[in-house]
Amino acid sequence: MFxxxxxxxxxxxxxxxKSTALRAGLIVASFEKTATAVLGQDLSGRLxxxxxxxxxxxxxxxxxxLIASLKARDTEIITALNCLSPGPTLVNxxxxxx
Numbered sequence: 001m002f003x004x005x006x007x008x009x010x011x012x013x014x015x016x017x018k019s020t021a022l023r024a025g026l027i028v029a030s031f032e033k034t035a036t037a038v039l040g041q042d043l044s045g046r047l048x049x050x051x052x053x054x055x056x057x058x059x060x061x062x063x064x065x066l067i068a069s070l071k072a073r074d075t076e077i078i079t080a081l082n083c084l085s086p087g088p089t090l091v092n093x094x095x096x097x098x
Contacts, residue, residue: 027084056093061098074094
């Protein structure tokens, strides 16, 4: 009765705007978990992905030290986020707000 999220995305590939919106939502919702996995430290409540548009993922962070550590590993984070869902690359850049 229920389908996996990736199966739904693959079925929606013809309706690209819906598919892109679903994929963007998945990436925004998964950012904290992905960043935690890449950095290897608990980031609960210290950052939040706000918006994804035009290849730019906007992320709010609590302090500058966290932003520096995320910027140092941004390529790994972007790669991990783009691997979450099938299709073309959605995230090209991380933009941080303190």
